[in-house]
Amino acid sequence: MLSKILILVLIAFAASEDMNENAHYIYNFFRARGWTSQSICGMLGNMQGESGIIADIDEAGGGGGYGLVQWTPKSNLVNWANAYGLDYHTVDTQCQRIQWELENHEQYYATHDFPLSFYEFTQSTSDASYLAQAFIRNYERPADPDQPNRWAWATNWYNILAGG
Numbered sequence: 001m002l003s004k005i006l007i008l009v010l011i012a013f014a015a016s017e018d019m020n021e022n023a024h025y026i027y028n029f030f031r032a033r034g035w036t037s038q039s040i041c042g043m044l045g046n047m048q049g050e051s052g053i054i055a056d057i058d059e060a061g062g063g064g065g066y067g068l069v070q071w072t073p074k075s076n077l078v079n080w081a082n083a084y085g086l087d088y089h090t091v092d093t094q095c096q097r098i099q100w101e102l103e104n105h106e107q108y109y110a111t112h113d114f115p116l117s118f119y120e121f122t123q124s125t126s127d128a129s130y131l132a133q134a135f136i137r138n139y140e141r142p143a144d145p146d147q148p149n150r151w152a153w154a155t156n157w158y159n160i161l162a163g164g
Helices: 002-031 037-051 075-083 091-103 118-123 128-140 148-161
Strands: none
Touching: 002 037, 002 091, 002 148, 037 118, 037 128, 037 148, 075 091, 091 118, 118 128, 128 148
16 A cells, blocks of 8 residues: 555656646747747646646546647647657647647637737737736637636746746
């Protein structure tokens, strides 16, 4: 029994470490492409809610989503990655997919409440909490977009990664 508990603790610790390592990688990836710290952290707050910022993860409950932002269906990511000769399981490939979506006007759609285009989102210096709300409504579009944990997580990532 003790060994099972130890294994569970080690798995939880490893997942936590992956989340932090992945968040740093994602932050650096998008900063190098001109995104603001606030926009990246707004996206990270949503990634934490979607996947725990873990790339190789299926949607809990079998909903069909996969990856950092839970692409649904999973084939949206897999087919794209295969077409470019990339490994869809990786953080790097999934970041490349998001950048591709930006450049090809895919997935992100401005709404009445958050009228930012995807490009405007990436350049915004509004606070990370506001941008997390824009990302959930314009990119993720879940049935329930009122998820204040994501706004708090976005602010937390901003404080950690950008020294906010």
